Amino acid sequence: MQRNQFYHKVLVYLNSLTSIEDSDFTNLFTGKKSNEIVLHLDQNQIIEDDFLGAKIFWINEEETLVLKIRKADKRRVLRPYLQHIDTVSDELDEKKWELKLYVNVVDNHDGRKGRWRSVPFTHPSTFDTLAMESDLKNKVKSDLHSFAKAKQYYHRLGRVWKRSYLLYGPSGTGKSSFVAAMANFLSYDVYDIDLSKVSDDSDLKFLLLQSTSKSLIVIEDLDRFLSEKSTAVSLSGILSFMDGILTSSCGEERVMVFTMNGKDHVDPAILRPGRIDVHLHFPLCNFTAFKTLANSYLGLKDHKLFPQVEEIFQNGASLSPAEISELMIANRNSPSRALKTVINALQTDGDGRGALHIGRRSVEEIGEPSGVFCTEGVNAVKEFKKLYGLLRVKSSRKSQSLDLIGRQN
Ligand SMILES: Nc1ncnc2c1ncn2[C@@H]1O[C@H](COP(=O)(O)OP(=O)(O)OP(=O)(O)O)[C@@H](O)[C@H]1O
Numbered sequence: 110m111q112r113n114q115f116y117h118k119v120l121v122y123l124n125s126l127t128s129i130e131d132s133d134f135t136n137l138f139t140g141k142k143s144n145e146i147v148l149h150l151d152q153n154q155i156i157e158d159d160f161l162g163a164k165i166f167w168i169n170e171e172e173t174l175v176l177k178i179r180k181a182d183k184r185r186v187l188r189p190y191l192q193h194i195d196t197v198s199d200e201l202d203e204k205k206w207e208l209k210l211y212v213n214v215v216d217n218h219d220g221r222k223g224r225w226r227s228v229p230f231t232h233p234s235t236f237d238t239l240a241m242e243s244d245l246k247n248k249v250k251s252d253l254h255s256f257a258k259a260k261q262y263y264h265r266l267g268r269v270w271k272r273s274y275l276l277y278g279p280s281g282t283g284k285s286s287f288v289a290a291m292a293n294f295l296s297y298d299v300y301d302i303d304l305s306k307v308s309d310d311s312d313l314k315f316l317l318l319q320s321t322s323k324s325l326i327v328i329e330d331l332d333r334f335l336s337e338k339s340t341a342v343s344l345s346g347i348l349s350f351m352d353g354i355l356t357s358s359c360g361e362e363r364v365m366v367f368t369m370n371g372k373d374h375v376d377p378a379i380l381r382p383g384r385i386d387v388h389l390h391f392p393l394c395n396f397t398a399f400k401t402l403a404n405s406y407l408g409l410k411d412h413k414l415f416p417q418v419e420e421i422f423q424n425g426a427s428l429s430p431a432e433i434s435e436l437m438i439a440n441r442n443s444p445s446r447a448l449k450t451v452i453n454a455l456q457t458d459g460d461g462r463g464a465l466h467i468g469r470r471s472v473e474e475i476g477e478p479s480g481v482f483c484t485e486g487v488n489a490v491k492e493f494k495k496l497y498g499l500l501r502v503k504s505s506r507k508s509q510s511l512d513l514i515g516r517q518n
Pocket residue numbers: 238239240241278279280281282283284285286287391398429430431432434
């Protein structure tokens with residue numbers, strides 16, 4: 110049931126050979142950077158290699174790689190050659206030209222569920238673009254780094270070489286973006302497990318077995334799944350999946366990531382040390398995160414409205430980074446207007462949501478962000494002026510401002 114890891118390694122190795130350019134035909138792909146073009150082995154293509162003075166041929170026949178080597182050379186070069194491929198492909202894997210995102214789908218052809226389908230993984234998120242405590246970012250980076258280097262250590266301890274992260278926090282605080290940043294940082298493929306498409310516990314095990322090493326295995330919204338009454342996968346199925354016993358036979362590293370909105374109602378067995386190694390909280394936007402967002406979305410290092418924004422944040426956060434970044438994108442042509450809109454939203458958004466939902470609704474109605482941007486922008490500035498006057502008098506008039514927004518719409 111397991112993938113042949115060596116098949117993958119040979120493919121990686123062959124695709125890196127310059128002799129691939131001598132072929133009569135080959136596949137061409139866009140690489141990681143948009144102007145990069147990558148040559149890729151095609152079906153029935155023959156590729157030549159030299160090793161220790163011996164000529165070697167590979168033929169790519171439908172999912173099979175055939176190696177041809179002269180009898181006279183075989184004894185001498187075969188083993189060292191295979192070892193050479195193993196080493197080179199490991200080095201190449203560290204700087205993969207393309208990451209993949211795998212999703213499990215229900216296969217309609219043979220009725221079997223839980224097969225992986227892959228697409229190129231191109232999510233641009235990196236740790237640099239994420240607004241979060243830089244201390245925390247650095248800790249995560251060094252944690253991932255030392256994990257990736259710790260094969261011998263885990264092996265000696267008799268432990269499965271895996272590391273599990275729990276990312277929890279309200280919606281729109283950057284959990285999914287963080288997963289993408291982890292994948293980009295490690296150059297790992299992502300296996301995103303949709304539990305609703307898993308038919309039972311053994312199917313879940315099967316999916317794990319079918320994943321490759323150096324990958325990020327992700328289950329999003331685990332708390333929501335666990336709270337559902339009847340599910341195809343049981344709690345014990347999830348627990349043994351988390352322990353990853355089966356993958357130990359591959360002896361290769363995997364990082365597991367689970368996301369949740371909150372962990373209060375989750376069975377403690379899920380969260381115990383060893384199952385989850387690192388807990389990361391994703392809070393609503395605070396002033397530090399706001400500054401990072403203003404810098405990346407509006408190019409602002411500082412602004413005369415910043416002190417006012419800081420003051421509002423001192424009374425507590427009410428919006429997620431996603432909500433704030435949306436406002437910034439919509440008003441990116443005018444940083445001042447963007448900041449005023451954000452201030453407006455923070456002040457009027459007593460329960461942390463109201464005002465922005467109004468904005469979103471109009472996005473759907475008009476169907477074009479720039480349209481919204483105009484209507485909302487003008488109204489927001491007018492309202493802002495009205496509100497700003499009121500709010501300056503007494504900051505506790507939040508309810509009044511909510512009323513105004515309500516009437517306006
Ligand atoms: N901390 C952050 N820094 C920068 N951008 C962020 C941050 N949080 C959210 N965003 C922006 O908001 C959008 C939504 O974020 P994301 O999907 O990562 O949130 P989430 O926590 O996974 O939400 P949900 O729980 O609803 O899945 C992203 O496109 C991202 O650009």
